[in-house]
Amino acid sequence: MRTNLVTRQGYDKLRDELNYLWREYRPEITAKVTWAASLGDRSENADYKENKRLLRKIDSRIRFLRKRLEILKVVDFAPEQAGRVFFGAWVEIENDDGDTKTFRIVGPDEIYDRKDYISIDSPMARALLKKEEDDQVDVKTPEGLRVWYINRISYEE
Numbered sequence: 001m002r003t004n005l006v007t008r009q010g011y012d013k014l015r016d017e018l019n020y021l022w023r024e025y026r027p028e029i030t031a032k033v034t035w036a037a038s039l040g041d042r043s044e045n046a047d048y049k050e051n052k053r054l055l056r057k058i059d060s061r062i063r064f065l066r067k068r069l070e071i072l073k074v075v076d077f078a079p080e081q082a083g084r085v086f087f088g089a090w091v092e093i094e095n096d097d098g099d100t101k102t103f104r105i106v107g108p109d110e111i112y113d114r115k116d117y118i119s120i121d122s123p124m125a126r127a128l129l130k131k132e133e134d135d136q137v138d139v140k141t142p143e144g145l146r147v148w149y150i151n152r153i154s155y156e157e
Contacts, residue, residue: 002108003120006072007088010110014072018065021058029055068109077155085128085153087120092152093128093137100151105129 006014029051036048075087085091085105092102105128108119118125127139128150137148 004071004073004107005075005087005120006107006109008074008076010107011069011072011074014065014069014109018062018069021062021065026055026058026062029058072107072109081155083132083153085131085150088155090152090154090156091128091150093148094151095146095148102152 032051033048033055036042036045036051039045039048042048077088081089087105087107090102090104092100094100103116103118105120105125106117108121111117111119120126123141124139127137131137131150133150133153135150137150139146139148
């Protein structure tokens with residue numbers, strides 16, 4: 001299951017990636033393909049082959065982003081959320097051993113390249129939803145049940 005929710009920052013980042021790929025990177029690679037094709041025999045032309053492969057990869061990502069951006073629903077902070085864990089919250093949790101973790105609950109499209117973001121679809125995020133500070137949270141993991149305590153909830157950027 002993949003949730004179609006995204007934070008405002010996540011949506012802007014995906015939209016900026018699409019704009020960059022379509023307006024800057026793709027034209028640059030297209031020019032390289034045209035130049036390499038003008039050299040003649042394409043069957044042994046490494047520049048042509050590599051840039052065509054790259055162009056296919058760019059086009060695939062552009063198609064994905066266009067389709068994905070159409071169905072994503074941007075979720076902004078609402079004052080009613082304060083004090084409880086909802087989408088977009090920064091949460092600090094601690095276990096009985098004193099290990100602490102801090103992360104933000106975001107959509108599945110936003111977690112890449114970020115160690116401090118977790119998907120709303122993850123077992124941890126699902127267990128935390130609607131909880132308040134000082135609540136105990138039982139999280140089912142492959143290793144068994146883990147107990148965490150919520151230290152802090154915030155919605156600042």
